[in-house]
Amino acid sequence: MASNAIRSARPKPKPKLKPAHLFGHAVLLLVGLVLLYPLIFMIMAGFFTKQEFLGSVIKLFPIPKEPTLENFRALVQGTTDAAVTTYLRNSLFRTVYSTAWAILTSFLGGYVFARLRFKGKDQLFLLLLATQMIPTTIAIIPTYLEFARFPFMGGNDVFTGGKGILDTWWVYLIGGPAINVMGTFLVKQSLEKVPFELDEAAKMDGAGTFRVLFQILFPLQLPIMAFIAITTALGTWNDFITPFFYTNSDALQTLPSAITRLSSALASPGAVVNYPLIITLSLGITIPAMIIFFFFQKYIVQGLANTGIKG
Amino acid sequence: MFNRKRLWATLPLAAALSLSACSSGGGNSSSPAPGESAGSSPSASESASPSASGNSAGAVTITVLNEGAVGVGVGKLDDLLGEKKKSLLKDETQTPRVKESDFSRTPGQPIHPGVFPYFYQEIIRDKLKSKNITVKTEDWGWGEPLIQKETAGFLAKNIPDIIVGETQMPGFALQGLLEPFPDDMAAEIRETIAPAAWKPMEVDGKIYGFASQPGVNSLFWNKKLVKEAGLDPDKAPASWDELLANIQKVTEAGKGKFYGGGVYAGPNAGGYLRYGPLLVINNGGFADASGNPAFNSDANVKTVEFLRSLNKNHPPGLMVNPQEGPYFDAFKKQQTAYIIDGPWRASESANLGIEYGMSPIPLSEGGAAGNITIGAAFHAVPKDAKNKEAAFEYIRAMYSDEIQTLIADTGVRSPVKKAIAESADYQAKHPEMYLHYQAMNGNVQGLPTFKKEDSKVWQTFGEAVAKAIMTNGDIKGILDEAQAKAESILK
Numbered sequence: 001m002a003s004n005a006i007r008s009a010r011p012k013p014k015p016k017l018k019p020a021h022l023f024g025h026a027v028l029l030l031v032g033l034v035l036l037y038p039l040i041f042m043i044m045a046g047f048f049t050k051q052e053f054l055g056s057v058i059k060l061f062p063i064p065k066e067p068t069l070e071n072f073r074a075l076v077q078g079t080t081d082a083a084v085t086t087y088l089r090n091s092l093f094r095t096v097y098s099t100a101w102a103i104l105t106s107f108l109g110g111y112v113f114a115r116l117r118f119k120g121k122d123q124l125f126l127l128l129l130a131t132q133m134i135p136t137t138i139a140i141i142p143t144y145l146e147f148a149r150f151p152f153m154g155g156n157d158v159f160t161g162g163k164g165i166l167d168t169w170w171v172y173l174i175g176g177p178a179i180n181v182m183g184t185f186l187v188k189q190s191l192e193k194v195p196f197e198l199d200e201a202a203k204m205d206g207a208g209t210f211r212v213l214f215q216i217l218f219p220l221q222l223p224i225m226a227f228i229a230i231t232t233a234l235g236t237w238n239d240f241i242t243p244f245f246y247t248n249s250d251a252l253q254t255l256p257s258a259i260t261r262l263s264s265a266l267a268s269p270g271a272v273v274n275y276p277l278i279i280t281l282s283l284g285i286t287i288p289a290m291i292i293f294f295f296f297q298k299y300i301v302q303g304l305a306n307t308g309i310k311g
Numbered sequence: 312m313f314n315r316k317r318l319w320a321t322l323p324l325a326a327a328l329s330l331s332a333c334s335s336g337g338g339n340s341s342s343p344a345p346g347e348s349a350g351s352s353p354s355a356s357e358s359a360s361p362s363a364s365g366n367s368a369g370a371v372t373i374t375v376l377n378e379g380a381v382g383v384g385v386g387k388l389d390d391l392l393g394e395k396k397k398s399l400l401k402d403e404t405q406t407p408r409v410k411e412s413d414f415s416r417t418p419g420q421p422i423h424p425g426v427f428p429y430f431y432q433e434i435i436r437d438k439l440k441s442k443n444i445t446v447k448t449e450d451w452g453w454g455e456p457l458i459q460k461e462t463a464g465f466l467a468k469n470i471p472d473i474i475v476g477e478t479q480m481p482g483f484a485l486q487g488l489l490e491p492f493p494d495d496m497a498a499e500i501r502e503t504i505a506p507a508a509w510k511p512m513e514v515d516g517k518i519y520g521f522a523s524q525p526g527v528n529s530l531f532w533n534k535k536l537v538k539e540a541g542l543d544p545d546k547a548p549a550s551w552d553e554l555l556a557n558i559q560k561v562t563e564a565g566k567g568k569f570y571g572g573g574v575y576a577g578p579n580a581g582g583y584l585r586y587g588p589l590l591v592i593n594n595g596g597f598a599d600a601s602g603n604p605a606f607n608s609d610a611n612v613k614t615v616e617f618l619r620s621l622n623k624n625h626p627p628g629l630m631v632n633p634q635e636g637p638y639f640d641a642f643k644k645q646q647t648a649y650i651i652d653g654p655w656r657a658s659e660s661a662n663l664g665i666e667y668g669m670s671p672i673p674l675s676e677g678g679a680a681g682n683i684t685i686g687a688a689f690h691a692v693p694k695d696a697k698n699k700e701a702a703f704e705y706i707r708a709m710y711s712d713e714i715q716t717l718i719a720d721t722g723v724r725s726p727v728k729k730a731i732a733e734s735a736d737y738q739a740k741h742p743e744m745y746l747h748y749q750a751m752n753g754n755v756q757g758l759p760t761f762k763k764e765d766s767k768v769w770q771t772f773g774e775a776v777a778k779a780i781m782t783n784g785d786i787k788g789i790l791d792e793a794q795a796k797a798e799s800i801l802k
Contacts, residue, residue, distance in 0.1 A: 140459060140463065141459070141462065141463045141466060144463035144464075144466070144467055145463070145466060145467050148467035148468075148469050149467070160468075163469050166467075166469060244452065244456060244460075245456075245459070245460055245463065248385075248449045248450075248451070249385070250384070250385045250386065250450075260452060260456065261450050261452055
C-alpha cells in the first residue's frame with residue numbers, strides 16, 4: 001500500500017524525444033505554418049494603406065513602412081463608404097435566426113420521421129434527401145424566380161406584377177433558412193436509437209407530447225443539436241449567395257455579400273480598389289468562424305458519433 | 312392524436328413567425344420591416360408608377376446599376392452625394408488628400424481624380440432633375456456574379472431601367488433582351504462619338520449600349536529598362552518588327568533580371584482582350600462578319616507566330632499563365648519592360664513611381680489600326696425596363712458636353728465626344744490621353760459572343776493559342792484543329 005503511494009508520488013519520467021519524433025514535429029510545424037500563412041498575410045495586409053499595398057502586394061510577407069490601424073478601425077466602427085456595423089449586425093442576426101430555426105425544424109422534423117407513423121413517410125423522407133443532390137449554384141435562378149413570384153407580396157397580383165419577396169427581410173426569414181435536411185436526417189438517426197419505452201414511460205407518468213419532446217428527448221439530442229448549430233452558424237455566417245442575389249439594398253447586406261460587392265470593384269473598370277480594407281473585412285468574417293470551430297469542434301465529432309455515421 | 316400531430320406540425324411555422332416579428336425591430340433600426348423594400352424608393356419593377364415612388368405627378372424614379380469608376384454608393388443620388396463628399400474629405404488614403412476647395416470646379420481645369428465620381432453623379436443628377444427624373448443606384452457587383460444576377464433579373468422581368476456590364480452586353484443585345492436606342496439618338500451618337508463607345512454594342516445596324524469612358528489597349532513601356540538596353544526611352548516603336556527588336560534588346564540587357572515582355576496571352580478573357588488587338592491590326596480576328604469563329608485565318612497564324620516570338624522574352628510560363636495577375640505584377644515589379652494594356656496602366660504606373668511611355672499599338676506590315684475595347688462599362692436599357700424614355704435620358708446625359716468635359720479634365724480616361732477630344736485645347740493639355748482617344752477610332756471591336764456554347768468556343772481558341780505559343784508545333788495545324796472543334800461545337 002505504502003509502496004503504491006510512493007510510486008504514485010514519484011514524478012513520471014519525461015518521454016524521450018527521438019529524432020524521428022523531432023522530424024515529425026518539424027514537418028507538422030511547417031505544414032501548420034503553410035496552412036496559417038493566408039491568415040498571417042491577411043493580418044499583415046490589414047496594417048497597410050491602399051497606396052502602399054499596391055506596391056507590396058506580391059511580397060511573401062508584406063511589412064508596411066507606415067502601419068495604419070485604419071482598416072481595423074473600419075472593421076469595428078464602420079466606414080462612411082461601407083456601413084460595416086450594419087453588415088455585421090445583419091450577419092449576426094441572420095446567423096442567430098437561422099441557427100435557432102435549424103435547431104427547431106431539425107428536431108421536429110427528425111421526430112416526425114423517427115417516431116410518427118403515416119402513409120408515405122419513407123417516400124417523403126427520400127424526397128427530402130434528394131433535394132440535397134441539387135447544387136446551390138444551379139438553384140440560384142429558380143430560387144430567384146420563386147422569390148420574385150411569391151404570391152401577393154411586393155406588388156404581385158397572385159404571382160406577377162411586382163418583385164415578390166426579393167430585396168426584403170422575408171428572404172432571410174423564410175427563404176434563407178428553409179429546412180435543414182442534414183439536421184433532420186441526423187436527428188432521425190439519433191432518435192431511432194432511443195427506445196420508444198422512454199416516451200411511453202413518460203406518458204404513463206402524465207407527460208404530454210410537448211413535455212416528452214422538450215424535457216425527455218431534446219436533452220438526449222444535445223450533442224446533435226450542438227453539431228447542427230455549429231454547422232448552420234458557420235454556413236450562414238459565410239453565405240454570400242442569399243444576400244447577394246436576392247437582395248439589393250445596402251441595409252440588407254451581410255459581411256460576405258458586402259465584401260463581394262467591394263471586391264467586385266476589382267474588376268470594375270477604372271476603380272481604385274482598397275485591397276487592405278477588403279482583406280481586413282474578410283478577416284472579420286474568418287475570425288468568428290474560426291473561434292466557433294476552435295471551441296466547439298469536439299461537439300462536431302460527438303454529434304456525428306451519436307448518429308452512428310462516424311467511421 | 313391527429314389534432315396533436317397537426318399542432319406539432321404547425322409549431323415550426325409559429326416559431327418562425329414569432330422570431331420574425333422579433334427580428335424586424337431588433338436587427339437594424341434603419342432596416343425595413345418584413346414585407347417592405349429596404350430602399351427608400353421602389354425597386355426596379357415598382358418604379359414604373361410615378362405615384363409608387365412618391366413623386367409628384369409626371370415624376371419618374373429610374374433604377375441604375377452602378378459602375379465602380381463612377382459609383383458614389385447605393386440609393387438615391389440626392390441622398391448619396393452629401394455622404395460621398397463627407398467620406399472623401401475624411402478619406403486619409405487619397406493622395407493628395409481631398410480638400411473642401413476640390414469641390415468647386417471650373418470646367419476645362421484639372422480636377423482631383425478622387426472627386427471625379429462625385430462630380431459625375433452630380434451632373435447626372437442635375438441634368439435628370441431638370442427633366443423630373445430621380446436616379447436610384449443599385450450595386451449588383453461585377454463580372455460573373457453580375458452576369459448571373461442580370462440573367463435572373465431578365466427571366467423574372469425584375470430588372471433595373473439601366474443595366475451595366477462588359478463582355479456580356481453584346482450577348483444580351485443579340486438575344487433581344489435590350490431596347491435599341493431611338494433612331495435620332497443613334498444617329499447623333501454615330502456622328503459625334505468615337506466608335507469605341509458604341510460600336511461593340513451595334514447589332515444589325517442598331518445601337519444597344521453606350522460607354523461614357525471606354526478603354527482600349529495601348530502600348531506601355533518602362534523607360535528605365537528601355538534606357539538600360541541602350542534604346543531611346545521616348546521613342547515609340549513604329550512597327551511590330553521594331554517592337555520585337557526592342558523587346559529582344561531589353562531581354563538581352565536584362566540577363567535574366569528583367570525581360571522585354573510584350574502582351575498577356577493567357578487562355579481567358581484577360582488574354583483575349585489584350586492580344587485581340589494584334590489579331591485585328593493584322594487583318595485577322597476572332598469571328599467573321601456573320602459571327603462564326605474565324606480562328607485559323609492566315610493573318611491569325613502570322614499573329615500567333617509573332618506572339619510565339621514575344622514569349623521568348625518573358626520569364627518561362629508567364630505569358631500564358633492562366634492567372635493574369637502575375638503578368639501585370641511583373642510589369643509593376645519592373646521585371647518586364649513592354650506591356651499592352653488598358654489606359655489605367657498609366658495612372659497605376661505613375662502611382663508606383665514607374666516612369667512610363669505610352670503609344671498606340673504599332674502596326675504589322677500591311678496591317679491597319681484596330682483595337683478591342685477593354686474595361687468598357689456599357690450601359691443599356693433592358694426591354695423589360697419600366698421607364699425606357701427616362702432611361703434613355705440618362706444615356707443622353709452620359710454623352711453630354713458636361714460629362715465628357717469632366718472626363719477630359721480628370722485626365723485618367725479620354726472623353727469619347729469628338730468635339731471635346733479633338734479640340735486643340737485637349738490635345739495640348741492631355742497629349743497621352745489624346746493618343747488613347749486616337750486608338751478608340753477605326754476598327755474598334757468588342758469580344759464577339761458565339762451563337763452556341765460561347766465559353767466552350769472561346770476555351771477552344773484560348774487553349775490553342777496557348778499551345779501554339781508554348782510549343783514548337785505547327786501553328787497552322789493547331790489553329791485548324793481549334794477551328795474544326797469550334798465548328799463542331801456550334802453545329
